[in-house]
Amino acid sequence: MLERRDKDHVRGHDMLEAAQKIRDLVDGRSRRSFDDNELLQLALRYLVLVVGEAAYHVSRKRKARYPGIPWAKIIGMRSGTWLF
Numbered sequence: 001m002l003e004r005r006d007k008d009h010v011r012g013h014d015m016l017e018a019a020q021k022i023r024d025l026v027d028g029r030s031r032r033s034f035d036d037n038e039l040l041q042l043a044l045r046y047l048v049l050v051v052g053e054a055a056y057h058v059s060r061k062r063k064a065r066y067p068g069i070p071w072a073k074i075i076g077m078r079s080g081t082w083l084f
Contacts (some may be wrong), residue, residue, distance in 0.1 A: 008062040014054040015074075018047045049054035 022044060026034070034040060053075040063071050 005027070008058050009055040011058045015051050018050040018054070022047050022051075048077050 025040060025043060025047075029040075052075050055071055056078070058071070063069070
């Protein structure tokens with residue numbers, strides 16, 4: 001079984017990997033391209049959900065070590081309402 005600090009490391013990796021995929025998907029695209037591509041919208045919603053869910057599961061202790069990260073906002077992005 002993974003120790004808590006190892007789980008936090010995995011969660012951080014999940015967040016970083018999803019963020020990099022988001023960046024790759026939107027790089028060079030216009031807003032119109034986004035609006036016209038439902039598959040892209042769904043992919044981005046899923047990846048943002050991954051980031052938010054991973055952030056939710058980071059331990060309180062680890063979150064306290066990084067007070068400059070807006071944890072509550074990141075976790076709140078799971079709702080998906082930020083897209084529209």
